[in-house]
Amino acid sequence: MRRGWSTVAVSDRPRAVVFTENYGEAGAIDRCGPALGLPIGYSGHTFFHDWGPPADTATGPVLLVHPAA
Numbered sequence: 001m002r003r004g005w006s007t008v009a010v011s012d013r014p015r016a017v018v019f020t021e022n023y024g025e026a027g028a029i030d031r032c033g034p035a036l037g038l039p040i041g042y043s044g045h046t047f048f049h050d051w052g053p054p055a056d057t058a059t060g061p062v063l064l065v066h067p068a069a
Contacts, residue, residue: 004063005038013037015060023048025065041065 008016018038020026022045029041042054 008061008063012060015058017054017058017062019062019064021066
């Protein structure tokens with residue numbers, strides 16, 4: 001995750017979105033991400049989408065988080 005986030009330009013980070021494959025990953029990003037400067041995580045897995053879509057200001061890049069195959 002840190003390696004992927006480091007590829008996002010600093011100027012784009014306030015508008016960036018982190019999208020995960022499952023709700024566990026999104027929850028982990030929500031819990032631990034702020035200390036690392038990450039935005040909240042989003043996922044369409046199960047009912048995590050009930051927390052809502054990214055803000056309208058999230059017009060930057062999307063960092064997709066998924067487990068390595």
